[in-house]
Amino acid sequence: xxxxxxxxxxxxxxxxxxxxxxxxxxxxxxxxxxxxxxxxxxxxxxxxxxxxxx
Amino acid sequence: xxxxxxxxxxxxxxxxxxxxxxxxxxxxxxxxxxxxxxxxxxxxxxxxxxxxxxxxxxxxxxxxxxxxxxxxxxxxxxxxxxxxxxxxxxxxxxxxxxxxxxxxxxxxxxxxxxxxxxxxxxxxxxxxxxxxxxxxxxxxxxxxxxxxxxxxxxxxxxxxxxxxxxxxxxxxxxxxxxxxxxxxxxxxxxxxxxxxxxxxxxxxxxxxxxxxxxxxxxxxxxxxxxxxxxxxxxxxxxxxxxxxxxxxxxxxxxxxxxxxxxxxxxxxxxxxxxxxxxxxxxxxxxxxxxxxxxxxxxxxxxxxxxxxxxxxxxxxxxxxxxxxxxxxxxxxxxxxxxxxxx
Numbered sequence: 001x002x003x004x005x006x007x008x009x010x011x012x013x014x015x016x017x018x019x020x021x022x023x024x025x026x027x028x029x030x031x032x033x034x035x036x037x038x039x040x041x042x043x044x045x046x047x048x049x050x051x052x053x054x
Numbered sequence: 055x056x057x058x059x060x061x062x063x064x065x066x067x068x069x070x071x072x073x074x075x076x077x078x079x080x081x082x083x084x085x086x087x088x089x090x091x092x093x094x095x096x097x098x099x100x101x102x103x104x105x106x107x108x109x110x111x112x113x114x115x116x117x118x119x120x121x122x123x124x125x126x127x128x129x130x131x132x133x134x135x136x137x138x139x140x141x142x143x144x145x146x147x148x149x150x151x152x153x154x155x156x157x158x159x160x161x162x163x164x165x166x167x168x169x170x171x172x173x174x175x176x177x178x179x180x181x182x183x184x185x186x187x188x189x190x191x192x193x194x195x196x197x198x199x200x201x202x203x204x205x206x207x208x209x210x211x212x213x214x215x216x217x218x219x220x221x222x223x224x225x226x227x228x229x230x231x232x233x234x235x236x237x238x239x240x241x242x243x244x245x246x247x248x249x250x251x252x253x254x255x256x257x258x259x260x261x262x263x264x265x266x267x268x269x270x271x272x273x274x275x276x277x278x279x280x281x282x283x284x285x286x287x288x289x290x291x292x293x294x295x296x297x298x299x300x301x302x303x304x305x306x307x308x309x310x311x312x313x314x315x316x317x318x319x320x321x322x323x324x325x326x327x328x329x330x331x332x333x334x335x336x337x338x339x340x341x342x343x344x345x346x347x348x349x350x351x352x353x354x355x356x357x358x359x360x361x362x363x364x365x366x367x368x369x370x371x372x373x374x375x376x377x378x379x380x381x382x383x384x385x386x387x388x389x390x391x392x393x394x395x396x
Contacts, residue, residue, distance in 0.1 A: 001393075002262070002263045003263070003393075004263060004264075004265030004266070005265065009394075012324075012325050012396050013325040013327070013328075013329050013330060013336075013396065014329045014330065014336035014337070015281075015283065015336070015337065015394040015396055016335060016337060016338065016339040016394050017329065017335060017336030018334070019329045019332070019333075022085060022214055026333075027335075027341065027342065030335060030336075030339050030342050031341075031342040031345065031392075034339050034341065034342050034343060034346060034392060035346070035351070037392040038272045038277070038346070038351060038352070038390075038392075039300070039347055040267050041268060041272060041277075041390040041391075041392075042269055042270070042271065042272060043268055044267070044268050046265065048209045049265075049266070049361055050082055
């Protein structure tokens, strides 16, 4: 994609969610995504780098 | 004696770098900075009568900036306008391209100078652009090309590749002495012979994005949330397109802690928006961003979000949105951004 820092998510129609989860679990998943994105912007990278969520 | 007006950014006008990137446009009599060398190269029969300059953020991000610049240019009653060289500088290149396009539409001869990778190249149409080097260390040869093109235009010539012209040349109908079948076979033979470049339809080039330096601690800076998922207020007041977007929009988040279903919707035309409309946070994670802000993990959440529809967007528009977003966020002192991509 050319984006230098990428956090993979679970589907094109819901990049910050996962409708298969119960609401509370979905919000927890979203929080982990944003926390991972904050780690990504604090990490030096030289080329497009994927930051998987554990 | 012909009158030439030179457009440049605040840096080459000697005002400074990022700290002065918000400077509004201004005009000074005579050549400034690289304009002095340009005047030498133009010779005695052409006079560089005025220099108009503007900060990079202002020129690329402020609505109406190009009109203000063109007004100042016209006040100097030019026979020819030159813009740049902008090298590979994105905001400066966009400004040169837009100023050149607007000046050309006003009926004044104009030429801009930038590197072939500069996104401003596509903005300049219908104005001609000549090649510059990649960076200011190539100022000398870049100015020579620009001066040569300026003299050619003042002599009533059309610019071609021989003058260093790059980018799209407005399409004109022309009768070829070889029909399409002959030309197609010739191209096929050229390819079989190892020529990978020959084409009658050049495709856009995809470039490399240099990663920004990391922020030391998101808990001490302003962080923005952005999306190309086309999430807008329910009545889509900015009329965001669902495909092939030509615009982006900014909507306030001040005092908003959550995105209620029914008040927001995605107008994206490239996927089913059912899930997005059930819970808009699936596109824009405002709820958890606010939590993280309250906990100090995010210093300040930027009080607005930027949005477009990433669906069949042209490369030219996408690059323009990226540069405008970066200029806008930089100007607002945002230091990190999380962009959701559909």
